[in-house]
Amino acid sequence: MTDVSRDTPLSDDEQLAEDLAGFYADPLGYVMYMWPWDTEASIQLVELTPEYYERFPGAKCVNPDCPSKDHDHAHGPDKWACEFLDQLGEDIKERNFDGTHAVRPIQNSTSSGHGIGKTVLVGMLIGLLPAVIILWRMA
Numbered sequence: 001m002t003d004v005s006r007d008t009p010l011s012d013d014e015q016l017a018e019d020l021a022g023f024y025a026d027p028l029g030y031v032m033y034m035w036p037w038d039t040e041a042s043i044q045l046v047e048l049t050p051e052y053y054e055r056f057p058g059a060k061c062v063n064p065d066c067p068s069k070d071h072d073h074a075h076g077p078d079k080w081a082c083e084f085l086d087q088l089g090e091d092i093k094e095r096n097f098d099g100t101h102a103v104r105p106i107q108n109s110t111s112s113g114h115g116i117g118k119t120v121l122v123g124m125l126i127g128l129l130p131a132v133i134i135l136w137r138m139a
């Protein structure tokens with residue numbers, strides 16, 4: 001979505017809008033981009049599994065107080081949440097919403113015991129909505 005006709009660099013806000021628009025059908029990419037997984041100890045509860053660590057090569061833990069003994073790692077959502085977010089991205093792509101014509105709703109459910117982070121995931125997804133709106137406005 002880069003505008004190659006521009007002569008001036010993008011402002012910080014414009015660059016953020018460009019970045020967010022790129023995550024339209026990539027909820028996991030959005031979550032990895034928006035949260036400070038590399039530095040914020042309060043959210044560094046889970047190390048990314050190898051498949052997701054390889055997928056986000058720029059993600060590296062730089063928290064000197066991290067209790068992990070493996071220095072070559074990154075933090076992010078739980079594996080189940082990564083899988084959920086990836087499936088959501090596939091569902092979004094499948095609908096091919098054009099911003100105007102209604103598409104089938106995306107319905108998902110996760111059942112579990114208490115405290116696995118279902119509410120946190122909802123909070124992360126609420127943040128994705130502005131990215132979708134930005135994309136529609138830029139289209």
Ligand SMILES: [Zn+2]
Nearest residue numbers: 044061066068
């Ligand atoms: Zn760490």
